[in-house]
Amino acid sequence: MNSDPNTNATADTNAPECHVETRTGLPLFTRHLNNPILTQSDWPYPINSVFNAGVVKLPDGDTLLLCRVEDRRGLSHLCAARSTNGVDNWRIDATPTLQANPREYPEEIWGIEDPRITYVPELDQYAVVYTSFARGGPGVSLAMTQDFKTFERYGVIMQPEDKDAALLPRRVNGLWALIHRPVTTLGAHMWISYSPDLRHWGGHKIIIEARRGGWWDANKIGLCSPPIETPSGWLTIYHGVRQTASGSIYRLGLALFDLDKPEICLQRGDSWIFGPEANYERNGDVKDVVFPCGQTIDDDGDTIHLYYGVADSAMALATGSIRSLLAWLAVNSSPSHGNTFQRDLVSGR
Ligand code: BMA
Numbered sequence: 258m259n260s261d262p263n264t265n266a267t268a269d270t271n272a273p274e275c276h277v278e279t280r281t282g283l284p285l286f287t288r289h290l291n292n293p294i295l296t297q298s299d300w301p302y303p304i305n306s307v308f309n310a311g312v313v314k315l316p317d318g319d320t321l322l323l324c325r326v327e328d329r330r331g332l333s334h335l336c337a338a339r340s341t342n343g344v345d346n347w348r349i350d351a352t353p354t355l356q357a358n359p360r361e362y363p364e365e366i367w368g369i370e371d372p373r374i375t376y377v378p379e380l381d382q383y384a385v386v387y388t389s390f391a392r393g394g395p396g397v398s399l400a401m402t403q404d405f406k407t408f409e410r411y412g413v414i415m416q417p418e419d420k421d422a423a424l425l426p427r428r429v430n431g432l433w434a435l436i437h438r439p440v441t442t443l444g445a446h447m448w449i450s451y452s453p454d455l456r457h458w459g460g461h462k463i464i465i466e467a468r469r470g471g472w473w474d475a476n477k478i479g480l481c482s483p484p485i486e487t488p489s490g491w492l493t494i495y496h497g498v499r500q501t502a503s504g505s506i507y508r509l510g511l512a513l514f515d516l517d518k519p520e521i522c523l524q525r526g527d528s529w530i531f532g533p534e535a536n537y538e539r540n541g542d543v544k545d546v547v548f549p550c551g552q553t554i555d556d557d558g559d560t561i562h563l564y565y566g567v568a569d570s571a572m573a574l575a576t577g578s579i580r581s582l583l584a585w586l587a588v589n590s591s592p593s594h595g596n597t598f599q600r601d602l603v604s605g606r
Pocket residue numbers: 309370371507543546548566569
């Protein structure tokens with residue numbers, strides 16, 4: 258058990274690899290010994306790979322992973338897997354749970370990918386925000402559900418090129434808020450947009466930029482799992498993509514956004530907190546990728562179970578503490594690395 262006086266996190270001190278640590282030397286995230294927890298061989302029908310699942314804890318206590326499943330044509334659909342302990346004995350839907358429907362939604366002609374799930378108490382529904390992939394590139398689509406059996410599709414809510422999106426669980430100043438990652442002439446940065454009805458979106462603002470040059474998160478960043486509401490702000494895990502001579506490395510960083518004005522970045526970590534180190538993260542269809550799209554939080558309000566796709570091939574699990582993440586962020590962030598673009602605009606550079 259963890260003995261970090263700063264937190265009440267549960268941590269396996271035998272855990273290998275992750276070098277970003279709390280003040281007392283424990284890793285911020287500890288990989289589960291059963292990793293990878295879901296693979297192609299678990300599936301009830303033939304597939305290529307299962308990864309980048311949206312996650313939610315259901316009212317009956319089950320953990321539901323809405324997995325991105327790539328079929329053997331290379332196109333993706335979503336399939337639900339449920340487990341009582343969130344680790345094993347997954348009960349996987351016998352057929353795809355949510356499939357692309359290009360006849361009615363042509364933006365899905367090349368499949369649907371990377372769902373993020375947010376429970377919205379006001380609507381008593383889950384918002385599933387996913388990437389729809391077609392000739393115009395990836396876009397952001399929304400479907401609402403109560404039971405992960407039937408879905409009300411809203412279609413595209415952010416036109417291509419855009420992805421890595423999640424809805425905040427409640428209105429902010431009367432409006433729904435969506436974090437997403439459009440690719441524009443400005444680059445691949447994270448934005449927020451607001452809507453009165455989940456269909457019409459505006460008030461678009463950059464919330465954090467990809468850094469430049471040699472940084473681990475230079476040139477391309479994107480939201481991972483849906484932001485977590487804490488008393489200090491919206492705690493947000495994002496990915497940074499480092500381009501190297503032998504391909505990309507997807508790593509994870511932390512940022513904190515203002516509760517009432519989520520376009521304001523309060524803190525942003527300097528270094529990455531988690532990256533591909535284990536063999537199952539380093540090798541697969543796409544090497545060196547860790548890609549979480551969801552998490553569950555225990556009843557203690559602190560223990561976070563992060564579910565992440567590994568190497569675009571399988572699903573893995575790592576556990577940490579929200580209090581430790583916030584404590585780390587407070588002492589490892591530079592206020593100057595929020596949104597330089599807005600400052601450039603003001604200064605005219
Ligand atoms: C991103 C997304 C993810 C994928 C990652 C690495 O752009 O497409 O689905 O896991 O690339 O290939």
